[in-house]
Amino acid sequence: MPTLHWVGKDKVVNHHHDVPFRLLNKEYTFTANQGTPANSTANRIIHGDNLEALKSLLPEFEGKVNCIYIDPPYNTGNEGWVYNDAVNDPKIKKWLGQVVGKEGEDLSRHDKWLCMMYPRLKMLHRLLAKNGVLFLHLNDDELHYAKVLLDEIFGRDSYINEICVKMKLTAGASGGGEDKRLKKNIENILIYTRDRTGKGGFERFNDVYDEEDLFEIIDEMESEGKSWKYTSVLLDKGDFVEERVVLDGAGEEIKIKKYKSIKRTTVNALVRKGIDREVAYIENFNWIFSDTNAQTSIRTRIMDEFVTLADDELLVAEYVPRSGRDKGTTVQHYYISPTIRRVIWLKDTAVKRGQRIVKLEKTGTYWDGFPLNNLTKEGGIQFPSGKKPILLIEKILRLATSKNSIILDSFAGSGTTAHAVLKLNAEDGGNRRFILCEMMDYAEDTTSERVRRAISGYSEGAKIVTGTGGGFDYYTVGAALFKDDKNLNEDVGEKAIREYVAYTESIPAASKCGADSPVSRYALGTSATVLWLFYYERERVTTLNLDFLASLNIKALLNNGGKRPEHFVIYADKCALDADFLIKHGITFKRIPRDITRF
Ligand SMILES: C[S@@+](CC[C@H](N)C(=O)[O-])C[C@H]1O[C@@H](n2cnc3c(N)ncnc32)[C@H](O)[C@@H]1O
Structure with missing residues (x-):
């Protein structure tokens, strides 16, 4: 299969692995006033770089997102976007913090864009459900590179369609990339799924007329x-x-x-x-x-x-x-x-x-009639440029979501996607949920403010728009779970550490145990055959030994109709049991990565 090469590609293909895993800090919850209609409330707006935010979402949402709509910088040379990823390579470090320049002035502008997009698309691919759908909105500045990039990350078989959207210009308005060549009046949306071949994969869109x-x-x-x-x-x-x-x-x-x-x-x-x-x-x-x-x-x-x-x-x-x-x-x-x-x-x-x-x-692949200008105030909030028509996103949601879908927009801007989700829920009684990421400081006073207005009601010129109801939680991207020396950052707290370990062990939600488990306060999860234990005490070194094994109440499993586990995965600081004993009893010991020399 043809693939694309660019300066820096070799440095970013694994960058998503190097991105630190950070915790999401809930700052506040916003809910509609009484009297507004019922709508979804378990929504999220995350303020932070989406590369880190997306990684933080993995434990809870990997393979669960039904629809992704993203509208990243088009790389027109006029947007003033900055490549900022901490990629550890001297050539790439030179790019950091610099505004990406115009065509002809910045020879690496396409390389930078591809370096920025690659790890994010990798992460989005992991978050997407098997039959979920990604919509990537661009114009022809990067569209064709993006197609090849997505073929590489999602697979050529996962390509579904490309939509051309005629972005209607109002009379006398400039914009739409008018220049000395032809007026640009279409934009493009590439559509990919996670898997369209196997059982449970993508089959068809909903009927939209x-x-x-x-x-x-x-x-x-x-x-x-x-x-x-x-x-x-x-x-x-x-x-x-x-x-x-x-x-x-x-x-x-x-x-x-x-x-x-x-x-x-x-x-x-x-x-x-x-x-x-x-x-x-x-x-x-x-x-x-x-x-x-x-x-x-x-x-x-x-x-x-x-x-x-x-x-x-x-x-x-x-x-x-x-x-x-x-x-x-x-x-x-x-x-x-x-x-x-x-x-x-x-x-x-x-x-x-x-x-x-x-x-x-x-509907087909040519969509007509969406305004491009006069959008700055749509949704009751000022957003200087790049805002997308709410009806456009609503149409995408009608095509690709059901009433309980999870929808992600990691380049949220003014929050049109959230607005469209709430609006559609209000129209059809759905309970769709949204997750937005926005790195700029306006995540609070523009992105979230728009969503608050959508929920509570607002005025658009002389028109009063009724509130959709609903709510959201506002998060910031917090501390990293690991320090630079690869040891655990214990300041994040035991609960967050346990959750992360449960995720890395792929313990299904239904199999997870809390600290109140009758088997042991250290039990992390239990399946038909495996018992996971996280033997951790912040203020003392823990040792996997016979005393610890004797402290486990395996009978509690049997009493609950379970079987004796065939396999034990046990995290501790040290192990006092020899290799033969571990093999004989089906025990896998994993060392907790932390600095215990201080004890
Ligand atoms: C074209 S705008 C999206 C507009 C949006 N579709 C709307 O209708 O309002 C792109 C947005 O992505 C944000 N963005 C760019 N890079 C980002 C990153 N790495 N993490 C999070 N947000 C980012 C920008 O700050 C900008 O607000």
Whole structure:
């Protein structure tokens, strides 16, 4: 398989092993105020370099992350990013702390980027679940190198797709990499999985539909003399239950019809049933209104009349404005349901042109219509550049996550990924969790602040955005578990040390023991065949000897329906038992790496 070479590659291929394992310090927990909707709370924002943060996540999250979205520096030469990894090589040390320069001025700028990305992608690969998916967002500055790099780290077979995103520029706006050549108006997202071959590996994305303006398509086809047919999956309006008339705040009449047993169907099926007028499309959403001014009063009135609505129930509100701008002109239909996201009506003579009619197509690899400019304030927080549209990330989450997924963004910036996770949870009742890493000091007052606002509610211009609910824990990257002399940093505490040893021994969560284990206060874990013991006392030297073995309450295992372990893995400072004894009794002794000369 072709591979890529660059200056410094040989120094970074194993760098992820050299990165110190650091503890994560929880600084505070933020939770939504009472009254906000329920949403996920076991979320994390980590302030620190993602290389160290990702390593710290391994014990808890290795192989468990379902979706990774990353948007690293594109290496355009204008971002002012700095290569800072402590790689121990004189040539690379010269790069440290220097801003990566522009094309033509900095001959090693691509080498630096690849050196920065390699160990991080290695770590992300380990964190990804077998069927999990990584989305790497770039533009053409580094895209093609990144593809080869990912082929090397993830495997060519693990490549899924590349998405081209048309980043829409607003009229008169600069940006999008305009220069003397062609205007750059697409960005790229490479998609890889951990494993798409074996059992439990990646199989398929969720169905996600793009919308197109049906009137435009129909006009186009009619102008070409073609007949047209509608084939998307649609929703039957269900069985009619009752009709009521309510008044909105301005005294306007709204006729409301209630239907039950709504279900998916196809246009063909509808046509066969003789229904070729109003049809609706499913996905989870609460309210559909085409007139934002009318929303609040109509919604309030309807909610008063129909306090609860079951998942398979639908209200169709017909509203004929008798005053104001739309007086007597349009009949507006509002579709209200706990489960319907969008409404399509087809061949409905009551619907005037200009109202939105959409056609649904399964999404492909070309995504259109995401704004690139005017994003600085999106999400209610100022972030000067590089912010991604929340709808873009939401679409990725719709494709690649389920309601309980864990989502990781290790180049968090303004926190769009967290916002999208919370927003989608609020829309579909999911419990997706996010982990963000951001190294800059704005991790607290920008990244976290945005997430706090998303949770509690905020205003965007004149618009008030309701809070999603939920919460997160804020962490900093703390002390290293090992000192430079490779001995344990005992200041981190026994609990953290035990957890790390349990991780390096690959003891499954269900097999771990606490210090209250009846077998021994030093028991670390027990499986059907192995007992792990961590015989550690901060203030004294421990010795594996017959007395220690005699202190173990093996009967406690037997009483719990377990068997006598065939194998013992015992950590201590010293071992007083000879090799033959250890072999005979299936004992593996491991020395605790610490300086015991002080005792
Ligand atoms: C392009 S921005 C991401 C923007 C984000 N997608 C959003 O929508 O706001 C890249 C972010 O990655 C951060 N970053 C770069 N290198 C990092 C590292 N080694 N560890 C953690 N964060 C890093 C930068 O500080 C910057 O905030």
